[in-house]
Amino acid sequence: MNNLVQTLDSVDFLKMDRRTFMKAVGLIGAATFLGSFKSQIVDALEFAETKLVWLHGAECTGCSESVLNAGNPDIVQALQKLNVNLVFHETICAEQGIWNDGKLVNTADLNSEILLEETYKAGNYILVVEGSIPNGPDGSGRYLVIGNKTFKETLGEAAKNAVAIIAVGACATWGGITNAASDIEKDTDYRGVAFKKADPTKGMLKELGIDKPVINIPGCPAHPDWVLLTLGAVILGKIKVPEDLPAVLDQYNRPKVFFSPDHVVHDNCPRRGYYDRGELDDQIGGPGCLWKLGCKGPYAHADCGIRRWNGSVSLCPQAGGPCIACVEPNFPDASMPLYVETEDKGILLGAxxxxxxxxxxxxxxxxxxxxxxxxxxxx
Amino acid sequence: MKANGNPMVVERYSGLDRMIHIIHAAAMLTLIITGLKIYFGWDFMSFHTARALHMFAVPFLLVVNWFLIPVSIVLAAKGGILPRFMHFWDHYIFGPKDAARMAGIIGNFFGKGKYPAFSIYDEASGHYKTKLHPLMKILIVIEGLAIVVIAITGIVLYSLNWSFLGLPIASWILSIGGLFAPAFGLSSLEFLRIIHLLMTYWFVFELVVHVGILEFDPHVWKYYKAIFWSGKEDLTDTHYAEVVKTKNH
Incomplete structure (x- = not known):
């Protein structure tokens, strides 16, 4: 890794083509990337300030927490280095909506609703969506109302003039846990921004009649590197939206560099050697392969095994937890029961x-x- | 079709037939054993050896099934397309006469009637009219389909990125799997892997039926000898065999 960084140090990062850039960031990770190319990124500050609107739908804020847990750089450093103006983020901005007799009052400085309206009007911002969007009941979207406005309407307004839309986390990408199979699934009708489960025809933007490309960064939560590097690539113009998207995204709009169509978590799992030797654990807590404990690593397209989590020190199977394939389009339904081997699912009349x-x-x-x-x- | 100068000893299986059956059996057993080793993690062999043997056996099975068997069927009959097709139809496709024999076999299993002959030799034409057990005719068609399915799903398990002549075959298979997988609450890859395993179980089941029910009988062992070694059947042994003489010959 050091040799690679040294090699790349002599390269003019800003003049790299997209393919080389994506390979580089895929290999070295966000922290190393931002650390190694600090001076060049400072040069990037000459780019116009990029506005970022981060909306929250039906979710647990776990993806925001994941990004906030990014260590080096942390979110503030990353935003500063990439010259990002975080216009709105429900969790980390001191936003407030002030109404008087049903009308917005005060100015954008004090009223986030006005700020958002002005931002939408001005355009030229990147929209990040975290959380799913309820379409129910009966297409009204009223299962999620903020400030007497459905989140469905909010998304429509925000998406209209965004220069790029990034869905972060399983909920915003496919509907996620909110869209899991249940008795109320049809009634609530939770959607992802561009997909509902694996169906690209039922994404909320389609429902709203908005034809815009969406970059999906799935995961429960999404890895901070996946989010920050994708944002960085878009902000620095390394991924041109929409021209470059067909080349860099897979069929589910996931960046191939992080969610390789050719590889699964199982390929680079630290427990892989046990699988190769046939040492398959049948109880939690052992050192062996977790496949028979329901590990979905063989079905999950993600670079967790290489990138790892929590400061690049671990990942779910390494810590003893079977992979739940949280990056896959039918998550969580396709991963349920989480700790039962897929082949043991009762798919033939319950058997x-x-x-x-x-x-x-x-x-x-x-x-x-x-x-x-x-x-x-x-x- | 007569052999050994004895008019009652005839050629039941050609050399090509025997070679095909031996390769097919060896490849299938290798695939089942190594496949289940990979799946269950049995420790009698390393993963890499099992995988290498598994991949080694695949082309043998496919060449036998998709090339040699069709060639064998075409060569077994003489004449134009129609006679060859009729030969295939009579010998491998379950028809009304097979249904009648099957009913007789089931009846015999439950203690009613004699076990009907299923190997019918036409003395006038010097050829078999049919020779497979009726149950085998059912199994053989399902097996043919199962081999197609297991080969297609196996491509994805072999490589998620497999392409041929620049065509992204594995990607297409995953896309097709994605059309059905959600109905079972599965991802496409999960669905394809389960189908691959299901087909493996089918072959185990077929093996038990083929060897256990059809062949586990001292009177049928003559057919073991024929398919693996001699290729001949002595029609004086009338167990399961019948000699007829059709009028139009």
Missing amino acids: DIGTVAKVAVGAAAVAAGVHAVRRMKGE
Whole structure:
């Protein structure tokens, strides 16, 4: 890694083409990237200030927390280095909405609702959406109302003049946990910004009639590197929206550099050696491969195994928790039950295929035995 | 089709038939054993050896099923397209006569009637009219389909990025899997892996039925000898065999 950084140090980062840039950031991670190219990024400050609007829908704020937990750089350093004006973020800005008799009062300095309206009007901002958007009941979107405005309407207003839209976290990308299969799923009808589960025709922007590309950064939560590096690439023009998106995103609008179509978490899992040796744990707490404990690493397209989490020191399977494939479009339904091996799911009228196979093979063996005895007796 | 100068000893399986069956059996057993080793993590062999053997057996199975068997079927009959097609139809496709034999076999299993002959040799034409057990005719068609399915799903398990002549085949397969997977609450990759495992279980089931029910009988062992070694059947042994003489010959 040091050699790579030294090599890249001699490269004019700002003149890198997009492909090289994406490879570089994919390899070295956000912290190293921002640290190594500090001087060049300072040069980038010559770019016009970039406005960023970060909206929260139905969510747990875990993705914001994840980004806030970014260590080096932290969120403030990153925003400063990338010359970002964080116009609005529900968790970390001191926003407030002031109404008097149903009308917004005061100025943008004191009233965030006015600030947002002015920002939307002026345009030229990047929109980050965290959290899903309820379409229910009956398409009204009134299961999430903030300041007497549905979040569905808010998203429509915000998306209209955004120069780039980035959905962060499983909820904003596919609907996530809010959209999990349940008795009220149809009624609440939670949507992602561009997708509902794996369906790109039912994203909320489509519902609103807005035809704009969306970059999806899934995860529950999303990794801070994935968010910051994508923002950095967009801000610095390394990913031109929308021209470059077909080349850098997969079929679910995820940046291929982080969510490689060719690789899964299992490929680079620190426990992979145990799998190769056939040491598959059947109880939590062991050192072996967690596949039989329901690990979804073989199905999850993400670079967690290389990038790792919490300051690049660990990832779920390394810490003993089976991967739950939180980056996949049908999360969490496709990962449920979380700690049951996928092949043991009851998908055949409630029975798993292993049980069906055992019954079928057992019945065939019994029939074969009876048949053999009868044939030998010449009956 | 007569052999050994004995008019009642005829060629049941050609050399090509026997070679095909042996390669097919060896490849299938290798794939089942190494596949289940990979899945269950059995420790009698290393993962890498199992995977290498698994990938080594794949082309043998596919060449046998998708090339040699069609060639064998075409070569087994003489004449134009229609006679060859009829030969294929009579020998491999479950028809009304097979249904009648199957009913007789089931009846016999439950103690009613004789076990019907399923190997019918036409003395006039010097060829078999049919020779497969009726249950085998059902299994063989399902097996053909299962091999297609397991090969397609296996491509994705082999490489998520596999392409051929620049065509992103694995990506297409994943996209197609994605059309069905949500109905089972699965991702496309999960769905394809489960289907691959399900097909493996099918082959285990088929093996038990094929070897256990069809062949686990001293009177049928003559067919083991024929398919693996001699290729011949002595029609004087009338267990399961019948000699007919059709009028139009």
